[in-house]
Amino acid sequence: MPVVTRSMPPWWEGNATEPTVALIFRDFVRPGNTVFDVGAFVGDMSFILSRLTGPKGNVVSFEANASTLPQLTENMKSNICNNVFIVNRAIGRKSGHYVNLDSPDLNPAASRVVNYNLGYVPGGIETLALDDFVRETSIVPDFCKLDIEGAEYDAFCGFERTLSLYRTPLVFEHEVGHDDALTFVRELGYETFCSTHYTPVHSSADLLEGSTIRNIVAVHKSRIRETIFGEIDGSRHSRTFKASDANSFEQKGETIFEYNIPTEGGRFVVEAIWGDIDFNSSYMFLETLINNTIIGKYYVDQPTFLTNCRDISLSARSGDQVAVRIGAVSSIGFRAPDSLVLTQVGGIKPRAHTFV
Template identity: 35%
Template structure:
């Protein structure tokens, strides 16, 4: 069941843009595949930072819904040669790219499991494949739920995997497009025994995971603002997807998460004072520069945009720390708040980009950018590359 990388498996090399049927932009995929382990990898910003805070050397990590492995590489770096990362990915359309990315990163502590994670093992599973955004493809155990779904294999319950391979996870990242609740139901025995830290993507309005974990004495926090989450009412208004961190009550002291997080808006950036430029590819950059003292900050963007791809970047002391890109609609809903860690007083640069128009009517207008200081309960940690 475990498929370990082999150095000679070069047949898995492929053209990433071709895999996505040419639907993504030049900016989004400026390399043929994701950053290797020794390079900066700063997408999925809030989850990225959470992993850096929570994964420890020697940990066993599960990456459930690995996509092409960007966050798995981060976990592999952090857990080091004494740890291991198991990548669960059931989508055959992206499996070859995931495998190739592990190969080219020369990691020795990653393993791929090509199974669809569900509440029971050995069920026939069906995939509603999204050719425009393969990461958003959804699975189900009932063929009738989508007449166009195709059978893609058998399911696997995480409790069964743990029992068979004796791998008890310390940290679990789970992003499986709305199937997290079913995966957790098949993981309850391990959760009860090991009490791993969980980082989950959640659909706003579906509180089943929150209720299940609360019943198991987990405390849940928003990955961006680090405030407590009890229901969808606690998410940023207007969002449809959020990532949360779930930590068992018995482990809260390890992360200093006893007290409520204190937040304070320190300023609002004036869109009229942004430095605006257009590059040779037609990408429009709106750049804000500021001096910030050591601390943790949340950048909250409000914008109007249509028929384009929007991206945002945060540069700290001359180095890019986080970036994210998405279509205008999804960005304005779900990618508006990005966390930044400032380790010393320095210049911070915040950029908002209009990357590509999909029609002549495409546009982007920045309304405001609020900078919020977070009195963060998670301590800064100094880490070195371990693999």
């Protein structure tokens, strides 16, 4: 298995990775907190969590794929993330078993469990139930992020005691159409929401039509008022921008359409909509900029973009200059979306923009 060598931006630069999840981190995580990052990969999210929890906080980064550990370790060291502790285990429903991983060469972040074994197998990764980790270390998370490529349900089965006792808020990746993890946490008394649109999610049917992967925020019913979901007043105000509202330009082989968006501050959801897909691109991207600084970015292949990355959330303060850029690389016939819909989620107060 090849060693993963993807580095991260240095600590003095912004980190625009997974923007909607990063914004949820800023909503929930406070200095001094302890956070579990389950499925840390090379540490993009651990880096953000390290800065948010601060020197008196802790981040426990669980990563099963041994090929990513050297880069994960180096990224944490070079970015001075001294409060991050790395655990090389596959999180599952029971401890002490062994699994094999299928790790695509072109996308090692998508490593999946393919075999589950009761005993040791060559090349296998030992499993760890989070309840066992909490019991053995007395480390209790104030917040937990999980992104383990479809193994979230097994992780929750091994986390049930802790979740029932401490009612830890969660954000986890959800495969649309596979509701076992979603149902599990709801049966523990959690309310679940789309991390991008801030709307209730009872099943996959409540998610953006056509999407295949979403991130879900889960908050126990008893703690809703402590969170942004207790701030939401139910109002939503939308404004639609047409293709003609965009400024277009070419830059380093990219075709870019930029929208300058006046706002009075608050929480916003941006969604790009095309009626017909009559263009072809190697990659597409969606960027949000505040005061000329990129604060969120998706950069993926066209099919992934059109299913899962054409909507994004952002927080802006009154007086901020907000822009949205939609672009394509190596494209044929790429054009601006037929409409760009900006929706303000009523009640949520603006948050700061930086992570450092």
